[in-house]
Amino acid sequence: MIKRAKDKRSCEDVNPNNGLGGTEESSAGSVFLDGEIAHLTKLRSGPHEHLSRAIKRQKLKLPLSPVTMLAARESNLSGRGRFSTSDNCHIVSRFLPTYGPMKVDNFRSRAYVSQFSVDGSLFVAGFQRSQIRIYNVEKDWKVQKDIVARSLRWTITDTCLSPDQRFLVYSSMSPLVHIVNIQSAGTESLANITEIHDGMNFSVDDDEDEEFAIFSVKFSIDGQELVASSADNCIYVYDLKANKLSLRIQAHSSDVNTVCFADESGHLIYSGSDDSLCKVWDRRCLGSRSQAAGVLTGHLEGVTFIDSRGDGRYLISNGKDQTTKLWDIRRMASNASHHRRQESDWDYRWMEYPAYARNWKHPNDLSLATYRGHSVLCTLIRCYFSPVFSTAQRYIYTGSSDSSVYIYDLVSGDQVAKLNYHDAPVRDCSWHPIYPMLVSSSWDGAIVRWEFPGDGQIHLPAKPRRNWRRNLY
Template identity: 65%
Template structure:
């Protein structure tokens, strides 16, 4: 999670393209548009009927999904830096977690009523990640510790203070032969809800069996912190991992018991990876990197092992409190396997997250990401162009979440504010965002 920067080895070979990042050449763009993801996105990108509105005196016209997000509709404030903000898969719940031990679960369908107000147990520094079980009955939360905790969010009590008003069961990921001094940075429920998969600061991926209540696998997956893990598709067989060693890896869970080797490796980032998100098709995913880029990947391009590893620069750059060096901004990996690279946002101070836009409302036509410059950036998946920048916060935006069905994005920031962006719904075009002090709508 917190490591100094790296610089490329001057090794020969490789012709990895940086992809269309807004201002790339026309030939490069043409080559990329021939790729099948462009065709798949085009097929799936017709506006859903939910996003057709009637303009007075005119025919029903499709409205750009991005334009629907131009107005900030409301906000709430947590008691400290906001680290996590995520909608449930069906959009009925919203989870917000912060550094100060607080996690709130809002019932979106009931007017954003607080369904669960959780005070976390044994928090070390901050809540690093949360995950909601597939049946939406349980929430797990992780911190800078090998122990994660699980909460029954379906219980009657609204206030859930760890081991005072409710039991928060501790799940210990440490092993007897370990020094136990590691942190869980990323945790996910398996698709059947029976296991947890986690990435940690000891370079490993862990699997915890919830039914047996024990740790079943530890895979020494990377050469540095594993900051992020995610599932490749709804089968749950494929797992993607990203690390401070700059590599993305693909794992097949069906091989965990027989071997502990990655199915493949993807190179392209020249700094550590902060977050991964899958397109859900077992083929494409995106990653945010401390090299200030987001990259799009196709796992069919993966190799069995890295061709050459980046080495650390002489100057000890640290993304947590230093600006990205000017001389590094134009560096490219000589064996870049990514399909395209998106630039404009900044990945500093914290593990900034990125995502594909929803399939239902946008056909996954966009990718979007938080940024340390206090904004949310939205890029066109195919062209790489920046299509929107949402400005309101006054500190880094670590996480953001696009509602799976409604034209709504929630952003969470180190300023403690959870901001909601959506089309006003009054038949008028969204108004430009203006900063105002005092009169603001509160979500709860």
């Protein structure tokens, strides 16, 4: 079971040497994030300790250029005769995917979802008008599966590939989540005509079906379960082997917009809601009351997305208060501390966020760090940690309603890149797990990729700006 943290102080009061981390609002160049996660990030994205000692002896400054790193390897300064994983990250993590964009696809329909598979060989894009496409990245982005969704209600809200990359699940504003075999022979997958799309009902009350919506659905690491979040304030776990719901948690006081497993164990679940709270659930000790293991307070508006670092400790969340926040669940509270802006007439779907509120802080903010610059309006904008293999999760990146993708340095808090091409909100984006490549998808219907090194050329012509707000719903 999780040991609940007792510290409820705001992040400004946290001692940065307490091992958990803390933030300091300061000018560029000052310490932004300190503590365990900052140390781990620096360690995993810096030269190996043997090489670091050699560097100190030679009084070289970090970061080292690739040429210096290669010279050090050839002269065996580290005594290892090869690059370590951290050496590789020290080089590769500076090659940001900022050149482009290069066209992947373009639809006359809003793109809501776009994600690489775990190994990066496949890429999934989901659009509002029933279309889901799976591209084979290693075969020049050829369409491997062209799926027309079944029983779609309003839009594709989420998709997820199974860990073995054999199946895809997709959800919409409906209680049904569908699963389709993407390894079947045919390219075209028209629901229940050319292929069967099995439906799984997440509703426990047929009378609520018209108002029921699934906003987020994810496979467990072993591929045996699905976890989903819904508009009825609940979290659901579906047992695929038994083909039935195995768990329903009355989780929040408003729509649950996002949910995910914390790590490969499957015991911990993170959720985020329009009630402005992130919660941690330990399935081993839920009991009959379905009590959360802990609550993370700090957002002043609803939470649109959560991404786990995969270690069962750290996560990030996007909020409608126009921030991304970094959390450590060892600092969670046992009870919710509600503190929201009291403006009932503000609606993020069509209104700008009040300028005077952009720097407001929650009096009981438990987050480790807050990242600002992007905008979270119009739709449930998503944010992520950068890949482990190539960057040691050194960055945080997010879509934005101002039509861009933002990349922040996790430790310094600096905005290190802003990718501009789209002319409508970028709801989702995905960084390739191995290569310095990022794909962004937007409500303008465009799916484009950004790479490094590339040739520095813009491969797509400038597009005339469309009035995407005309059809906001």
